[in-house]
Amino acid sequence: MLLTLHHLPMTTACTLLWLTAAWLSSSQTKPGPSAPAAFEPTALPAKAARTAAFVPTGWLLERQVSGDLNGDKRADPVLVLIERPSTTAPEARRERAVVVLLADAAGQLQRVAASGRVLYGSGGPDPLISADKMPEIKVENGMLVVRHLSGTEQNLEFTHRFAYDTGSKKMRLASEEQIKSNRQTLDTTIRSSDYLAGKQRTERVYRDPADPDGRRQLTSRKDATLPKAPKRYLEDVDVRKITADSGIK
Template sequence: MKRYFALSLLALFLACLIFPARSLAQEDRARIDKASIPAVAGAVNNFVPAGWKIEEQVAGDLNGDTVPDYALKLVEDKPAKDKDDTATERQRALVIVLRNKEGKLWRAAVTDSLLQCTRCGGAFYGVVESPANVKIEKGVLIVEQDHGSRELSDLTYRFRYEPETQRFALIGFDYRTVDRLTTDVMTESTNYLTGVRETFRGKGKRDLKSRKVVPKQKLYMEDVDNDKFEEDVSKRLGA
């Protein structure tokens, strides 16, 4: 028994060395200098501050004026790989730029706590970069990212532009975790417009579904911390 306990501690220690806790890694994350991002500019590249670069530029109408707007997925401007050809850890940020029919560009949102870093995908992604997918569908900005090893967690956020506040409100959050060995699944889906939250627990032939109404909460893109959201949903599901 003592030998088993010692081996368990050793395995845990080695795992911490190889894949540091996400929370610890995020404590030292690089922060984007929001004050250095102009409120208005003549070109998309002007919204990228020093020390960062555009990893992906997504275009689509976000405020209903039929003019393409931009979601700029930024990444730290440093080497993507080390001398061993292994992906380095680089933080990400998201800048939303709206454009009117006259071609004027203005900053609508900036966050550096929503997108996971390039090495925050866990053992599932090994030495390659972890994704943080950003897309625009029917005026909704969608962010989807996953991470894990044996247990894989997927998080999806949906934001919609709110004209009265000129901010992007969170309208939906979906969470899914699956044990890739046992295929057990737990999911939670929250509609922030209606306050309806649905959960699902699938374990073998035993599927449990529940639906309840939770207090409506107004959250904006800048309020969303990916790590905190996952911590809270994991507690609710008992994951």
């Protein structure tokens, strides 16, 4: 026979109702054990003597590159962080973050940039197709260079270059290059924006529609002047928004 609350004593029924409500409330308000650790740049120290101080709880140092970013001939560390793997779902998506530091003469490291949006994560929907499934990041010619390559039917490659801005003491977005290509049609569009010079160039390589064999390719080029706009910094770049806006598949 199926028992309902009507078949139970009043005190027992009330107790069961109270326990059920408490369980539902706790399950809705408390995160599970595998909840991701949000990256909070403001929680990082402004200055410290060791790079380990800039790795927050719940994160690991995945990679470190160095180079002179402010022209003082000192090696400035750039940290690539990744979330610690979940004990219950080790293959689940893990976010990445980047922290840019400047080394001074006293041996201290000053944080000048930090963001959890400028790099693709590991696992999940991020369609990285690089050999090590990781964005390319390096210091080249005094700039921080971040490059992503992703896509399936279409390829999207975008490269951001950041330069240290002495006025704001932050990493300014100096230039951006986006290359979209279709593997089937071989149609490729390259858009290069130089924010320091205020110039933009768009180039396109595509098949000649008049060629029945589809072997001949045509090219077009357009130069433009960028409208004046406020400076953008490393924290303003959101790679997932860029990918979504590109419309690649």
